[in-house]
Amino acid sequence: MRLYNGNTLLCTDTIRSWFDWPQYKIYIDDPVFLATPGSNRNDGGAADWYCYRLAETYLLRAEANFYKGNIAQATADVNAVRTRAQCSQLYSTVTLGDIVNERARELYMEEWRHMELSRISYSLALSGKADEWGNTYSVNTLSENNYWYQRIQHYNDYYNKNKVVVRGRNYAIAPHNIYWPIPQGAIDANLYAKLRQTPGYNGYDANVEVWTNWQDAVEDENTTGN
Numbered sequence: 001m002r003l004y005n006g007n008t009l010l011c012t013d014t015i016r017s018w019f020d021w022p023q024y025k026i027y028i029d030d031p032v033f034l035a036t037p038g039s040n041r042n043d044g045g046a047a048d049w050y051c052y053r054l055a056e057t058y059l060l061r062a063e064a065n066f067y068k069g070n071i072a073q074a075t076a077d078v079n080a081v082r083t084r085a086q087c088s089q090l091y092s093t094v095t096l097g098d099i100v101n102e103r104a105r106e107l108y109m110e111e112w113r114h115m116e117l118s119r120i121s122y123s124l125a126l127s128g129k130a131d132e133w134g135n136t137y138s139v140n141t142l143s144e145n146n147y148w149y150q151r152i153q154h155y156n157d158y159y160n161k162n163k164v165v166v167r168g169r170n171y172a173i174a175p176h177n178i179y180w181p182i183p184q185g186a187i188d189a190n191l192y193a194k195l196r197q198t199p200g201y202n203g204y205d206a207n208v209e210v211w212t213n214w215q216d217a218v219e220d221e222n223t224t225g226n
Contacts, residue, residue, distance in 0.1 A: 053110075055081045055084065055106050055107070056103075056107060056111075058077045058081050059077065059081060059099060059102060059103050059107075061073075062075075062077035062078045062099050062102075063096070063099050063120065063123070066094070066095075066099060066127075066129065067123060067124070067126075067127035067129055068127075069129070071094065072093075074094050075091050075092070075094045078091055078094050078098060078099060078102050079091055081106055085106070095131070096120075096124065096129070096131050096132060097131065097132035098132075100117070100120065117148040117151060118148055118179075120147060120148075121137065121142060121146040121148045122139060122142065125137040125138055125146070131147055131150065133150065133154075135147075135150060142175070142178060143175060143176040143178070143179065143198070143200050144175055144176070144199075145175050146175055146178050148178045149173065149174070149175040149177075149178060156173075158171075159172060159173040175200070176198070176199055176201065177200070179198045179199075179200075181197060181198050181201040182195055182197055182201075184203070193220070195208075196208035196209075
């Protein structure tokens with residue numbers, strides 16, 4: 001699979017302009033189907049499939065070492081993955097961006113990218129470490145600025161440059177989209193206390209109290225029976 005020819009992007013929009021996917025990522029060969037006379041395609045079938053791989057444990061440990069300030073070990077962990085993949089170039093030192101980029105290469109089609117970048121954004125904010133652009137974040141203001149959003153602004157041409165409009169709707173991304181909104185139906189159905197909408201979405205009210213730890217949640221449940 002090639003997306004670039006030199007500096008020219010061959011597929012201008014990977015959401016709407018499809019290209020060949022690496023078969024081993026999304027199909028499981030079905031030997032019976034393949035052996036059927038006249039069959040000219042493979043829809044896949046039941047077979048063993050990995051849920052967790054050694055390479056991801058290296059990359060998770062690299063990330064943890066980055067937060068701890070152990071850059072040498074983080075670099076060694078990323079290079080272990082690249083060495084197994086027979087890469088010709090290894091890192092002399094890594095940033096968080098290098099680790100996240102390696103996740104994209106190694107775990108392509110194996111992880112939910114938004115979920116992982118949301119997790120990494122929270123972990124990075126907790127660590128107090130700077131990202132590859134020198135930004136630091138606070139867990140209390142991730143709806144205003146976060147690592148996930150910065151990655152989109154730097155790398156995702158679909159949102160940061162094209163300003164796509166489809167059927168009169170402007171497709172854009174804001175920092176608060178790192179979190180999903182609470183469905184209004186769920187808010188309306190909550191009888192004993194008002195649920196606070198996620199910051200940045202319509203209906204958000206900072207004056208609505210929320211639990212800050214599990215002990216308060218248990219106490220409230222015992223008091224209200226909710």
